[in-house]
Amino acid sequence: MMTIIEECTGDCRPRVGVYALTSCYGCQLKLATVQKIIDISNMVSFESFYMLSSASKMAADVDVAFVEGSVSTERDLEELMEIRKHSRILVALGACSVNGGVQSWAEGEMDHDALHKCVYGDSKLTMQGLQATPISKHVDVDYYLPGCPPEEDEIMYFISAFLIGTFPEPKDYPVCAECRLAGNPCILIERGEPCLGPVIVAGCKARCIGFDVPCVGCRGPVPHETAWFDSLAQTFLRKGMTEKQIRQRMKIFGSHDPNIERMLHSILGGETE
C-alpha cells in the first residue's frame, strides 16, 4: 500500500505533508505556529502544507504525513486513502484524527441519517456525509499525536525523534500524574467535578484543571487498556452524578472507544435511550 520513496538526489531532507480532513484546522495551525517552525522547515521539506503554502497538493509523495480531522465525508475518505498511498509514515494529528473528535460524539447507536436529519432537515447537501470516525478506522496509522490541539513539546519531540530515525517514548500514565506535579488541587475530590483526568493520557500538563476546568478527555484514554472507565464511573456515582451524565461526559471524545461502553455496562448496566 505504501509507495516506494525514490532515491534522494540533491535535497535529502525528509519530505513532509500536512493535511486536514473535517476539522477546525486548529491542529495544523498549532503545527504551523510552534516556536521552532523555521528550524523544522530547515530540517524537512514541506511538500504539502496548505496553511503555509499554496504550492501544496493533495497527497504529495512524502516520508511523513500529518493528518488532522476526522473522516466525516466521502471526500475525506477518498483523500485519506490517497494520503496513505503516498506516505511512508502516517501520523494522526489531534483529537479528531486520533479519536474522532467532538463531531463523532454520539450516545446509543450511531445513526448518521437521524443525526443528519436533525441538523439539516430535508435540505440537500452537495457532499455526502458520513458518521465521523477516527482515521485509524480506515487506514493504518503509524503514530498518534493526541490533543485538542496537540502539545507543542510533543510535536517537537516527535519530529526530532523522527529525524534521528526513532519515535518518542510512549506515555502510558494519566493526566492526574501531571496534575499533581503541577500542584493543582484535585477538583474531582474536592468538588466532585466530572474530571476525566484519571483515565485520560497525560501530555497536556493538566492545562484545563490548572484553569479550574475539569478534564473533558480530548487526549483520549490511557493506552494499553489501562483507562479504568468502570472504576471512574463508580467514583462519579459516589460523587452524585447520574448515569446519563457519566455516559455523556465519557463519550464527548470517546464515542469510538469500545472499552468505554463495555466498562460502563458492567457498572451502570445497558444504555437507556
Added chain:
Amino acid sequence: MRYVKISKENTYKFLEHLKATGALYAPQKISDRFYDFCAISDVHDVEFEYDRTIRPPRRFFHLPDEKMFNFDMTRHELTPVKTQAEHIILFGVHSCDIVGLRIMDAEFLDEQKDSYYETRRKKGIIIGLSCLPDEYCFCNVRRIEFVDAGFDLFFHELPDGFLVRVGTVTGHKLVDPHPELFEEVSADDTKNMELFEEKRSSMFSIYGNWDNLRYFLELRMDHPMYDRESEICLGCGNCTLTCPTCRCYDVKDLPAINQVNGERVRFWDSCQFRSHGLVAGDHNFRATKKDRFFNRYHCKNAYCPETTTSYCVGCGRCTYFCPAEINFKRNLMEIAGYRGAV
C-alpha cells in the same frame, strides 16, 4: 538538645529573617480543602494549622521534572546540568514528612550518591512544626509521631507561641543572630508542651504498633481485600505522587530538532502505571492493575533500616488524595486484623 521559646508575634519576624536567608516555602491554603508548600511573600499567609500538603516536601530536592544532562550526539558526550544552589527553607514540616525526607536521604544519599538530590538537600533547611492528627493520620502506629532527627529547628505549639527544639548547627545559626526574638523556656512552657503532647496522643483514631504488619501482609497475600479494592482503583497514581517517600522516576532522552543536541530528563514515575514493571519484549512483571496495587502495599510497608521504620510514614495522603476514596489505613488494618476507628 537546646530549647528556646518564641512568641507567635516574633515567629512572624523570624519568618521575615528566614525569607532573607533563602527561598522560604511554607504551608498555604490553595483551595477549600487542600494545602501546599508555597513560596512565601507575605509571612502572614503561612498556615500553622494545616493537615497535610497535596505535594510532599521531597519535591524540593527530587524535582518532579528535572533536566539531568545536555547531550551532543555527534561528540557522544553528556554534560551534567548544574544544580541550582539556592538555600531552600521549608517551614512547617510535620514529623511524618521529616521522616519522609530521611527515607529519601537513605535512598538517594547511599554509597551511590545522587548529586542532583545531594546538592539541593545540602542547601535545604528543615523547620518542623507540631500538629494534631485527623482521622487520616496514623504516624503513631508507625512510631514517628515525635521525631528526634532530620530537622534544623522544630516548633512545638504552645498557647502563647512555640517551644523550639534546635536540632542542628544550622539550627543554632538561625537562632543565634536574633536573641531579641527568643527567650528561655520556662517550666510553664514545658508543662504546656506536655499538655499538647497529651492532647495529640489522645486524638489518634488507632493505637498500638504496626511493626508486625509486614509479616501479616506476607502471610495473607491472597487476602480478598486486594481484589475488592483494586477493582475500585483508578490506577491514576495520586497515592504515589503525593507520597512523601515514593521516589520512582523514569528517564527519557529528548533529542533537539537539529539532530545533534538534546536533553536527558527524568520525571516522577509511579508503580501504579503499566510501564513501571515492563521489560524488553513487552513482558510485564506487574501486568494487572491488581499486581500494581499489591506492589504499593508491600513497598510502603517494607522496612527502612536507616530510619528503623516502614517506608510508609502514616501521613494519610494516599487516602486523603485518592479520588476513588480507597482507604489505605483501613485496608491495612483489615489485613492485619488491627482494631480501632477507621
Added chain:
Amino acid sequence: MLITKDNIYDTHKCRLLRKYELTEHESLFLFRFEDPEVAQNWRYLPGQFVELSMLGYGEVPISICSSARRMGFFELCIRNAGRVTDRIHKLQPGDIVGIRGPYGNGFPVDQFHGRDLLCVAAGLGMAPLRSVFLYAIDNRWLFGNITIINTARYGKELLFQKELEAMKDIATAENIAIIQSTTRDPDWPGLKGRATEHMDKANVDPKNCAVAMCGPPAMYRGMFNYLVDAGYDPRYIFVTLERRMKCGVGKCGHCNIGTATSWKYACKDGPVFDYYAIISIPGLI
C-alpha cells in the same frame, strides 16, 4: 570495579569493535573503552550488567557476557526488542556508545572456587551465564568438573550454540560437559527437552557443586525442585533475575522485587540471588 564520574549517571565512551550476529534477533557486540585509564582499571564479575546509552534514544541495562579476563574489553549480547536496542543493532564497528557500570552483585565466583560448576541457561539467559562459563574456563584450575546446559525453544534461538559446539573438541579432556537442547523444535537434530530432563548427563558432584542459572521463573521452579531432591547444597544455588533496571544504582525503583519483609532492588541487591533469598520472597517464582 565501578568507575564513576562525579555524576553517577554520566557515562564512559566505548567504541564498538565488532558486531556478530548470533540469531535472528540477537547479536554480540564487542566494546573497548576509549579512555585508557578506564580501560585498564575497569573490572567486573560474571553476572553484572552495564547501562548502555544511545544518546537521543535512551539507556538500557545489558548483562555482560564476556570473560572478565580480557581487560578493557567486554561483550554484550543484545536482543533487538525496542527503541533503544533497535538503534544499537544499527551500530557499525567504530561507532561510539556510552557505558556506565558495572552494576549489580554478580555471581559470587569466589565461593565457587574448588567446586564443580553447573550452569543452566534458558533462552537469553545464556548471555549472563556465558560470562560465568568463560570465567570458569579461563580459571580452569580453580574449578572441578564443569557442566553447562543451554536450552531454547528452537535451534535457531540457541544463543552461542556454535561457540559451545566448537568447544566440544576439548571438552571431554577438560572434564567439561556441554549440553544443548531445544524444547519445541521438531527439526532440531540434537537433544530435546528442558534442562531438568538432561540433568542425568550433568557430570558434577551434587554435594560439592555450585549452580548458576538464568532463565524464566518456570525454569527456576523446576530446577529448584530437582536440585534440592538430588542433594545439591542450596547455599550454592544461584539465579539471576531480569527486571527493568533503569538507573542501575537503586534509585529509580523500576527493578523492585519482593514483598514487605524482603523488599529489594534487583539492580543493587541482585540481580543474582541465592536459593534461600528466592524462596524467602513469597510468590516470586
